[in-house]
Amino acid sequence: MKTHVIVFPGSNCDRDVAVAIENISGSKPDMVWHKNTSIQESDLIVVPGGFSYGDYLRCGAIASTSPVINEVIKKAKAGVPVIGICNGFQILIETSLLDGALIRNKTLSFICKDVYIKPENSSSIFTEYNNVAKMPIAHNEGNYFASDDTLEKIKDNDQIAFKYCNADGLVNEESNPNGSLDNIAGILNDRKNVLGLMPHPERAAEITLGSDQGKNIFEGVLR
């Protein structure tokens, strides 16, 4: 099992992801600095959370032009599984690997708390399990937005990966932390090998952390 975690200046969840991957798969991922221009054969690439390039211009915008990202795009287009978490999701959105945009939270505040999400799709390797999962969010720009046409397209094509819900799995306004369109917490690309999500599964990947329900998202790939 070969896995890779991309590291930007300002990434701060890279080591959390590395620990989660090692615990689940039994092998350490390679940490890939953003200036690298190639990634070897990979079974999973993770673009982790943080504040790449200090969130200058727009969250993820500068990172989406960094040398390593061309390689991530190439690998994603070749079918390699790629997960972007939080700032990683913002970066993948800025590369156009994923549709839509992530704008300022409706509340205008940085939100750091546990939320519940549930898979909306069962055709991807990231969403095979069907349970409600508890994990934290920690972001200022996680409010998912898409034009009407794009929203229709991602619905028709089964590209919504996760929605915010309550502990019982009910998707409602009260369980939407940031104003995301249709309670969307994570989406997939057309081919379903690229996942972006705002919640942090790596921060809920062992019981010591309060929940190990985030593990499921990685297990489909790492098993």
Added chain:
Amino acid sequence: MLARIHITLKKDVLDPQGKVIANSLSNLGFEGIQSVRQGKYIEIMLDGNDKNSATTKLNEMCEKLLANLVIEDYSVEID
């Protein structure tokens, strides 16, 4: 040449910051504010004096990096 670029959220994108600014202005006693939309202003100094080719280049800069066309509109002026 000096290029001035304005980047604003598209009309159908919610601008919570604009709303809060509008509320604050009302709190300060400014009347008659219908709405506030906020955005970014970027200045770029360019070599040369060919405005046409500069405009093409600036549009490309906006589309590739400076603006996110999913949520933002931009306008370019050159002095």
